Amino acid sequence: MIGLVHYLTVGTLLFVIGLYGLLTKRNIVAVLMCIELMLNAVNINLIAFSRFITPELATGQVFSLFTITVAACEVTVGLALVFRVYHDRDTVLADRLNWLRW
Amino acid sequence: MNITLLTSEILVVLLGILIMLFDVLLPRQESRRSLGMMAVWGTLGILLYTFTLAGPPATVYKGLYVLDTFAVFFKQLFLVSTVLALLFSLDYVQDWSRNQGEFYALLLFAVAGMMVMASANDLLTIFVGLELMTVVFYILVGFHLEQVKSSEAGMKYLILGSASSAVLLYGMSWIYGATGSVVLTEIAGKASASPAVLLGVALMLAGIAFKLAIAPFHLWAPDIYEGAPTPITAMLAMGSKAAGFAILLRIFIVALPALQDYWLIAVSAMAVISMVGGTVVAMRQTNIKRMIGYSSIAQAGYMLAGLMAADVPGVQGMLFYAMLYIFANVGAFAVIVSVSQQTGTDEIEDFAGLAQKSPFLAVVMTIALLSMAGIPPMAGFVGKFYIFLAVIEQGHLWLALIGFIMSMVSVYYYLLVVKTMYMKEPKDSRPLLVGSSIGVAAVASVLMTLFLGIYPAPLADFAKAAAQVLW
Numbered sequence: 329m330i331g332l333v334h335y336l337t338v339g340t341l342l343f344v345i346g347l348y349g350l351l352t353k354r355n356i357v358a359v360l361m362c363i364e365l366m367l368n369a370v371n372i373n374l375i376a377f378s379r380f381i382t383p384e385l386a387t388g389q390v391f392s393l394f395t396i397t398v399a400a401c402e403v404t405v406g407l408a409l410v411f412r413v414y415h416d417r418d419t420v421l422a423d424r425l426n427w428l429r430w
Numbered sequence: 431m432n433i434t435l436l437t438s439e440i441l442v443v444l445l446g447i448l449i450m451l452f453d454v455l456l457p458r459q460e461s462r463r464s465l466g467m468m469a470v471w472g473t474l475g476i477l478l479y480t481f482t483l484a485g486p487p488a489t490v491y492k493g494l495y496v497l498d499t500f501a502v503f504f505k506q507l508f509l510v511s512t513v514l515a516l517l518f519s520l521d522y523v524q525d526w527s528r529n530q531g532e533f534y535a536l537l538l539f540a541v542a543g544m545m546v547m548a549s550a551n552d553l554l555t556i557f558v559g560l561e562l563m564t565v566v567f568y569i570l571v572g573f574h575l576e577q578v579k580s581s582e583a584g585m586k587y588l589i590l591g592s593a594s595s596a597v598l599l600y601g602m603s604w605i606y607g608a609t610g611s612v613v614l615t616e617i618a619g620k621a622s623a624s625p626a627v628l629l630g631v632a633l634m635l636a637g638i639a640f641k642l643a644i645a646p647f648h649l650w651a652p653d654i655y656e657g658a659p660t661p662i663t664a665m666l667a668m669g670s671k672a673a674g675f676a677i678l679l680r681i682f683i684v685a686l687p688a689l690q691d692y693w694l695i696a697v698s699a700m701a702v703i704s705m706v707g708g709t710v711v712a713m714r715q716t717n718i719k720r721m722i723g724y725s726s727i728a729q730a731g732y733m734l735a736g737l738m739a740a741d742v743p744g745v746q747g748m749l750f751y752a753m754l755y756i757f758a759n760v761g762a763f764a765v766i767v768s769v770s771q772q773t774g775t776d777e778i779e780d781f782a783g784l785a786q787k788s789p790f791l792a793v794v795m796t797i798a799l800l801s802m803a804g805i806p807p808m809a810g811f812v813g814k815f816y817i818f819l820a821v822i823e824q825g826h827l828w829l830a831l832i833g834f835i836m837s838m839v840s841v842y843y844y845l846l847v848v849k850t851m852y853m854k855e856p857k858d859s860r861p862l863l864v865g866s867s868i869g870v871a872a873v874a875s876v877l878m879t880l881f882l883g884i885y886p887a888p889l890a891d892f893a894k895a896a897a898q899v900l901w
Contacts, residue, residue, distance in 0.1 A: 336607075339603075343596075343600055346596070347593075350589075350593055356585065356589070359589055360589070363589070363592045363593055363596060366593065366596035366597075366600070367592075367596050367599065369596075369600065370596065370599040370600050370602075370603050373600065373603035373604070373607065374603045374606065376607075377603065377606055377607035381606075381607055381610045382610045382611075387606070387611070387612055388603075388606060390554070391553075391554050391557075391602075391603075391606070391612065394554060394557065394558060395557075395599060398557070398558070398561045398565075398595075401561070401565050402561070402565060402568075402588070402592045402595075405565055405568050405569055405588060406568075406585075406588050406589075406592070408569075409568070409572050409581060409584050409585045409588055410585070412572060412575075412581040412584070412585075413581050413582060413585050415581075416578045416581050416582075417578065417582075422589075
């Protein structure tokens, strides 16, 4: 029987994989994908909690709809900025972005 | 459901849409300054309207959205900072070859997001308001098309900002899972010190601390402050920071008072690291925007120290400080915009001899920096006084002592700038011109900084009324 714990485990794994990728990937597009992974981990959590903790209310499911929409906006802006950076610098590698003293 | 309570937000969004519309209708070669003036007067009008909002708390749609004195205080703070930031962006934006109208419209959308955050009473609304603000700021930080630094700063802000949003959301999902609710007042009744809630609280605190640029989550701030267009740097330092404090106070004081023992430890650690770290690193900076960036980390630390008191006087001090910090920042950034526009850089050494080139700008900068350092009779002194007094009354003498020492140390690097302006010889003796709109913003900031320093009572009473709503 698959229960709440299983979903939460998958969510945690996804979140940690996303976080790991965020810290290690060099390509900005891959970094954006890792952020998506983290946000999808949130969605899994929200929907699982919604189903098991408050099955009569759909709070978590509504919340996850908002998360999906906002994530789409973030990625849109992110890809636009990737274009700009590529246009200015001919690279999408994060460690080449060193004009500012990061 | 009383939709009229949302009037001020709706008006701000409408103003933004109207400006976009006029931007399309205006002939291409026409100056966009009129759109900027429209944004200034419109925001000023909405600011005046918010003075009619005072009254008992009222809620929209099952308590998801609340309009109380606390919300009104922050809305007015955001609108004041927008009017002043718009005033000194008029000249700055004028030099751009395109996208001038969109700049004003986007800035207004960001403000709408902040105003939603000030009123939000559940995690979902907080999240939507926060994202409305930050997504717009990602665009605005990378908006300076002629500068490569700007797009790089925008990219960095987007990556770190959305990662922190994901962390914040993950924390929210755990709080929801543990309490079965996303409404702050309902969470307050159900939150207990279970592992799930504590995990959620820790993740949310990290996410919000990132938005506030509080150490150890501050690494983005100096880079983005340096790379962003200067008016946006100012809005990040004033509006974005204050909005972060608004949700921090709502979440932690309204929803999680039961866990105070746990989060106070984290808050005190972050306040101390911010005050010490921000001050020490700011001393070594050569770029004025970076220096303000690091000093804003220290300033966030002082404000966070007010939360340590966790009572009405402490929050009152925080709100008072957030408001006066706006006027100090406006003065400093108005001068930075003027100088960098005419010399082309914003290194501190280019401020040499500013007192000879433009005595007015030098005086404005000096007053702004002394207010940030907390020297009487500027407003900054009164703000720090309120915060540290509240902290001491709650028995955290050590924290006030660290804050006091650090603000004494900070006088050093603020005065370095003043010394460069007054003691050093300028490279060229061309007098600097001050644009009329920048002049208005600078004069307003100086007058308010001195007024609040000498006669703080009206604002302090307002801040107290706002703080009392949370209990």
